[in-house]
Amino acid sequence: MTGRAKVFSAFILILMAAFFANLSLGATNIAPEDILLAFFSFDADNYDHFVVIYQRLPRVLIAVFVGSVMACSGAVLQGLMRNPLASPALLGINAGATLFVVGGVVFFGISSAFQGIAALIGGICGFGACLMVARMSGMDGNSRGLSLILSGAVVSMLFIGIANALLLSTPELRNEFLGWVTGNINHVYIDLLYQMWPVGVGGVVVLLILSRALTLIALGPEKAASAGVNIVLVSRLAIAAVVLSSSAAVAICGPIGFVGLVVPHIVRPLVGAKQTMIIPGCILVGASICLIADMVARLAFSPFVLHTGVMMDLFGGVVFAFVVRRYYLTPGLRRSL
Amino acid sequence: MRLTTGLHGYVVLRFSSGLEIRLHNLICAMILMMVAVVGGVALLTTGSTDSTFSDLVGLFDGDAVSGDVAFAIADVRLPRILMGFMAGWCVALTGAMLQSLAQNPLADPGLLGLSQGSLVVIMLVLVLFPGLPLIFTPLAGFAGGLAVAVLLMVLVGRHHSGGLGILLMGIAVETTLSSVTSILILYAPPEQSHAISSWLAGSLFHSDWSAVGSFAAWFVISIPAILVIGRKLRSLDLGDHMALALGEAVHITKPVILIVAVLLTAAATAAVGPLVFLGVMAPHLAWFISPAKGRARLFLAAMTGGFLVVAADGLTRLGSDQVALPTGLAIMMIGAPIFIISLRLRTISQARTG
Amino acid sequence: MLSAQNLVVSYGKSPVLNGLSVQFDTGGVTALVGPNGCGKSTLLKAILGLLPKSAGTITLDDVPIDDIPRRTLARRIAYLPQENHCPDYIVLGELIELAGYARYSLFGGPSAQDRALFADVLRTVGLSDMAHVPVNSLSGGQRQRAWIAMVLAQDADIILMDEPVNHLDMKYQYAVLDLVRRLGQEHSKTIITVLHDLNLASAFADHVVMVRQGKAGIFGPTKQVITPENIRMVFDFDADVFMREDRLVCLPRQDAQMRANAE
Numbered sequence: 001m002t003g004r005a006k007v008f009s010a011f012i013l014i015l016m017a018a019f020f021a022n023l024s025l026g027a028t029n030i031a032p033e034d035i036l037l038a039f040f041s042f043d044a045d046n047y048d049h050f051v052v053i054y055q056r057l058p059r060v061l062i063a064v065f066v067g068s069v070m071a072c073s074g075a076v077l078q079g080l081m082r083n084p085l086a087s088p089a090l091l092g093i094n095a096g097a098t099l100f101v102v103g104g105v106v107f108f109g110i111s112s113a114f115q116g117i118a119a120l121i122g123g124i125c126g127f128g129a130c131l132m133v134a135r136m137s138g139m140d141g142n143s144r145g146l147s148l149i150l151s152g153a154v155v156s157m158l159f160i161g162i163a164n165a166l167l168l169s170t171p172e173l174r175n176e177f178l179g180w181v182t183g184n185i186n187h188v189y190i191d192l193l194y195q196m197w198p199v200g201v202g203g204v205v206v207l208l209i210l211s212r213a214l215t216l217i218a219l220g221p222e223k224a225a226s227a228g229v230n231i232v233l234v235s236r237l238a239i240a241a242v243v244l245s246s247s248a249a250v251a252i253c254g255p256i257g258f259v260g261l262v263v264p265h266i267v268r269p270l271v272g273a274k275q276t277m278i279i280p281g282c283i284l285v286g287a288s289i290c291l292i293a294d295m296v297a298r299l300a301f302s303p304f305v306l307h308t309g310v311m312m313d314l315f316g317g318v319v320f321a322f323v324v325r326r327y328y329l330t331p332g333l334r335r336s337l
Numbered sequence: 338m339r340l341t342t343g344l345h346g347y348v349v350l351r352f353s354s355g356l357e358i359r360l361h362n363l364i365c366a367m368i369l370m371m372v373a374v375v376g377g378v379a380l381l382t383t384g385s386t387d388s389t390f391s392d393l394v395g396l397f398d399g400d401a402v403s404g405d406v407a408f409a410i411a412d413v414r415l416p417r418i419l420m421g422f423m424a425g426w427c428v429a430l431t432g433a434m435l436q437s438l439a440q441n442p443l444a445d446p447g448l449l450g451l452s453q454g455s456l457v458v459i460m461l462v463l464v465l466f467p468g469l470p471l472i473f474t475p476l477a478g479f480a481g482g483l484a485v486a487v488l489l490m491v492l493v494g495r496h497h498s499g500g501l502g503i504l505l506m507g508i509a510v511e512t513t514l515s516s517v518t519s520i521l522i523l524y525a526p527p528e529q530s531h532a533i534s535s536w537l538a539g540s541l542f543h544s545d546w547s548a549v550g551s552f553a554a555w556f557v558i559s560i561p562a563i564l565v566i567g568r569k570l571r572s573l574d575l576g577d578h579m580a581l582a583l584g585e586a587v588h589i590t591k592p593v594i595l596i597v598a599v600l601l602t603a604a605a606t607a608a609v610g611p612l613v614f615l616g617v618m619a620p621h622l623a624w625f626i627s628p629a630k631g632r633a634r635l636f637l638a639a640m641t642g643g644f645l646v647v648a649a650d651g652l653t654r655l656g657s658d659q660v661a662l663p664t665g666l667a668i669m670m671i672g673a674p675i676f677i678i679s680l681r682l683r684t685i686s687q688a689r690t691g
Numbered sequence: 692m693l694s695a696q697n698l699v700v701s702y703g704k705s706p707v708l709n710g711l712s713v714q715f716d717t718g719g720v721t722a723l724v725g726p727n728g729c730g731k732s733t734l735l736k737a738i739l740g741l742l743p744k745s746a747g748t749i750t751l752d753d754v755p756i757d758d759i760p761r762r763t764l765a766r767r768i769a770y771l772p773q774e775n776h777c778p779d780y781i782v783l784g785e786l787i788e789l790a791g792y793a794r795y796s797l798f799g800g801p802s803a804q805d806r807a808l809f810a811d812v813l814r815t816v817g818l819s820d821m822a823h824v825p826v827n828s829l830s831g832g833q834r835q836r837a838w839i840a841m842v843l844a845q846d847a848d849i850i851l852m853d854e855p856v857n858h859l860d861m862k863y864q865y866a867v868l869d870l871v872r873r874l875g876q877e878h879s880k881t882i883i884t885v886l887h888d889l890n891l892a893s894a895f896a897d898h899v900v901m902v903r904q905g906k907a908g909i910f911g912p913t914k915q916v917i918t919p920e921n922i923r924m925v926f927d928f929d930a931d932v933f934m935r936e937d938r939l940v941c942l943p944r945q946d947a948q949m950r951a952n953a954e
Contacts, residue, residue, distance in 0.1 A: 317513030
């Protein structure tokens with residue numbers, strides 16, 4: 001078996017293990033046999049079966065969805081923008097989606113059925129705002145899309161600030177949404193998953209299809225053009241897929257920040273620099289990491305249940321600092337991606 | 338002192354010591370001050386308690402004015418306006434200083450994590466030691482902001498010129514601290530949680546004369562800061578090495594500027610809560626009004642910041658009673674459109690001359 | 692008089708300057724030459740304390756430079772870096788006025804003397820009527836002259852320049868270096884400039900310091916230093932050095948053997 005095949009087998013195994021662990025561990029630990037039974041011969045009176053199928057399974061599915069979508073998005077963004085810091089959270093996508101959902105609920109009282117659409121529109125607007133601010137602040141000295149990162153950070157702060165202010169002005173809604181706004185993977189949001197999964201899965205499929213072209217683009221615009229890739233079209237399609245699928249993820253469980261940033265950095269050294277390998281790798285590893293993070297959030301601080309998004313931010317910030325130190329502050333280091 | 342044209346072609350007021358003030362800046366500063374005063378006075382007469390300008394005059398003259406009105410004007414509105422102005426002044430000033438330090442127009446005390454640092458410590462103190470007298474909260478804020486500043490300097494390292502590293506590290510620190518804030522909000526008891534959140538959105542509600550007094554002590558620091566730091570920033574504009582070559586002790590100056598920025602931010606945050614984005618907006622708007630450098634730039638930015646907050650607060654009080662408009666949001670609502678328009682106009686004018 | 696003893700400066704773990712000792716003569720133009728990466732720019736930066744040194748001392752008139760306060764130092768030594776950044780809004784006149792930074796008091800500004808110097812400096816570089824133009828809008832040659840004017844306006848007796856003519860057209864290279872030479876001769880300034888091109892060094896410099904692998908191998912008057920043997924030792928190629936109408940010319944050899952060696 002080649003090295004890479006081994007790596008991918010390891011990814012798959014880890015994902016399956018995390019999958020089962022999440023189903024099994026919790027307030028009550030359920031044995032693997034019972035899990036299998038719950039799947040294949042569901043007994044409506046068995047409480048354990050109920051917990052597995054109606055509480056933990058939805059949560060696991062959401063975690064897998066969000067993790068893989070965000071990780072893929074991050075990988076594509078980092079490749080397209082040649083920037084190790086790019087991720088949906090930092091380019092205003094998450095913040096935009098959040099703001100529009102909150103705004104929609106506060107101003108128009110939309111039901112959860114429309115939250116998904118609000119999030120999609122919001123993600124697009126958030127990203128657009130980020131682009132606009134970057135272009136307008138006219139920072140030509142910074143290369144490698146760094147102005148985009150900074151603009152994204154500013155836009156994110158702005159939008160999330162507005163969202164928080166809106167929530168404050170409606171205390172009843174605030175209690176309901178407080179959990180969601182901080183990035184909460186919870187089985188109650190499963191309806192949104194049913195609604196939104198096509199968007200997310202569709203986005204990831206598009207990215208997989210484009211992965212070869214994306215690899216060529218990452219090598220350099222000249223090489224890509226000479227290989228016949230329509231750079232503009234591919235980039236725009238890829239970004240559209242990223243924005244829509246990550247907004248879908250936000251619609252379900254609120255903004256989960258740093259999966260998109262962290263996972264590509266883990267996957268890249270293991271599978272090489274080609275997007276054709278990185279994207280599938282991110283799907284697997286992103287899902288695993290999200291599952292593991294969710295498990296840690298649920299269990300490590302018991303009896304407190306920490307929200308996954310908050311925990312991700314906590315550790316993600318530290319990882320971000322490391323990435324900055326390694327890529328931007330080490331003098332003379334060749335910053336290749 | 339005479340009016341003349343400088344080497345650079347601008348009309349200046351030149352003093353015998355050699356100091357020059359650009360006439361354009363001077364005029365804009367005076368206009369801003371007048372607008373601020375007029376606006377402030379106008380706001381003194383508006384609010385939920387009906388009052389008129391003659392009431393205001395009457396209060397001044399010592400005439401008998403009804404107790405309600407007198408209370409509203411003197412004990413509620415006036416401290417509130419002063420507080421708002423001082424807070425906006427400090428935050429805008431900090432933003433301008435940080436933008437010079439980082440050589441980046443998007444630098445902001447919030448972006449660098451300084452406000453979050455102050456916030457987290459203040460909140461921890463509020464939640465863990467609820468009985469502590471309020472006089473200690475600003476100190477907690479300083480400790481937090483200072484800790485973040487020191488952390489940033491340590492993480493970025495000594496010899497890295499250019500502010501990109503600071504900004505990016507700031508984002509990292511800010512994200513981590515925001516999550517700590519979120520945790521505190523999520524798990525604090527509901528009333529405290531709500532109080533924290535509302536304070537996070539920026540509120541002038543708690544301004545009384547004693548608060549104004551304690552804040553004024555820190556506000557006063559900003560004056561010598563403008564005078565001394567303003568000039569140093571001009572050398573930093575040319576980059577660290579050039580600044581050193583020109584005679585500026587950059588390795589000492591930069592940390593000092595950062596510390597002053599932290600102090601002013603922490604004071605403003607402790608008094609009024611974080612005023613998001615003001616540190617970016619106000620200096621930009623000031624630049625749009627008059628492209629000044631050095632001390633004039635700091636002064637104009639501070640004035641613009643103060644004015645924005647007072648205006649936003651006016652909007653808050655004029656608005657309906659049902660929607661509790663947090664000051665932070667009001668600032669955004671007023672400032673953001675102006676900000677975007679000014680950016681657009683600037684790119685247009687750059688395209689024309691560029 | 693400026694001198695360095697046993698200077699060691701490193702980037703990270705590897706030393707760039709490895710025990711460099713040199714003495715710069717007062718007055719006139721000294722060219723710092725050497726192959727890429729030998730440490731010429733690093734030497735200039737280390738002199739000014741822009742880079743930390745692991746060992747060694749630098750003295751100005753027998754006083755260690757570390758002991759001289761920044762403002763005082765700025766009045767003695769001026770520096771022109773290789774890459775100059777300047778915000779878009781700075782106008783030439785403002786740039787020149789910034790040169791006097793070390794001389795202004797807190798509430799003061801340029802004195803009448805300073806202003807006369809500024810006008811003079813602009814005249815010297817030929818940019819008198821461009822004082823109101825933003826620096827970044829000037830052409831390449833003009834911009835370089837603008838920075839030189841700024842350095843001159845600092846009114847320091849020692850000027851350090853790092854590759855001041857690198858990206859300029861030949862015409863401007865010679866014009867700028869001619870100006871530099873006049874400064875050394877007529878205004879008795881000490882100018883130490885890093886030069887990439889040996890021919891420029893041989894044409895304009897009074898003294899030459901050849902830096903190789905972090906040490907100042909050879910230094911002295913131009914005619915003594917620029918010799919075929921030294922060039923071979925420091926730059927690792929063969930050149931003919933000859934006088935032509937009292938100009939020193941350095942012509943690299945190009946024969947079949949050399950081409951074969953290069954492959």
